[in-house]
Amino acid sequence: MADDPVVEEGWVDHAVAAEFPGLRLRWMDRPAPASRGRASPEGLRMQLRRLSGRFSGAKAVALRREPIPHAYRVFFRSIGLDPDTTRTPIEALALDRLFDGGFVSRGHLEDALAVALIETCVGLWAVDAGRLDGPLGIRLARDGERLGTGEHADELPGGRLVVADAGAPVAVLFGDVAARMRPSASTRTLRVFALQVTGVPEIYVEEALWLCAEALDGT
Template sequence: MTPPDEGEPAPGAVDATVLAELGEIELWTTTATLGRGAHDAGRERLDRLSGSLHAAERMRERAGRLAHPAYADFERQLGLDPAVPPTALEREAREVVVTGHLLSRDPSHDVQLAILAEVGVSLGALDARRTRGPWHVRPAARGERWGRRGAAVPVGEVVMADADGPVAPVVGDPPRGLGAGTRARRVVLYAIGVPGMPSWEVSEAVWRAARYLSGH
């Protein structure tokens, strides 16, 4: 399977043992290069979403979560507590209930937060300098680490991996050094589609995020 073209979402492979255990989950990825003005555009987009108050309303309806309710069921399958948002971005987003504002940080952060607020899809973003496709979902093998020099990955943990090894947990934040931060200019966007979510919603969310970042 070849890496996706710039801005075009592509499905990643999912290991058969993962499908048997967790159901019909999907992986969608694409790459995006930050366009000129991406930071300002992201801040303005979050300002508009904050003004609509839809994010705060949705969070109240979903027990403090912006994400699609299907993610909570998936997290329970993995032994996680869905009452505790698994990403820093979702935890920070809870402030919208108190302040009424979705806070801007950097383009990659802002696009993930905008997509979460708009459609409830949880996106991840990796620094494209730190990973190379094709990307797929599988259990971690013994002795594997996050990236080339990161911490050890527990055997059997379900991960998103690239051509070299694990780069992100299937639920949660990418490890330090692999996630897209303030210095990333080209990013790999990805989303896990879980049972109960239409496939087109997840792939379209990845596509929309790439367009936001590139300025289209």
């Protein structure tokens, strides 16, 4: 079993903090599971199956009215995203569950992130910690910046909210992770991060990270 997770506080650019005072980023580093790229441990797959049984169609429909999903929907609107088009993480996963007839196992890391999301409604993302330049934080994209490197890297509109390290954007806020930052078979350490908004208690964010760590550490 790996050491207990240490939850760190990400930085938030002053201009972003002034406009969105409840926006925070929390992260932890964890060893990448040895089973990365292979099937999840049976215990984790069983946990997903149990959660599928508890997560009925009626619950999925009513989800948006629950406090934490509602808080994320309100924040989405405040940054110009329509949550009925660009789904919050838990609503997107709920729709997948309805279409697939259950929560589908997609690998150890993916399942660990999913379990934490289902249990807390707090979305998590993972990047390759070995490729990062310092701590993670939130800022506005600068004119001409791209999400990742190479000719296929998407150009970011100036002023777009992004998760970044000291050098460059790592992910769009509540969106895609740069291709070069995505965990791969060679990843040794994961950095798992959560985004907190006004109306989401800190304890739920920490619980999401701890649940993910527990699932990652399981064999």
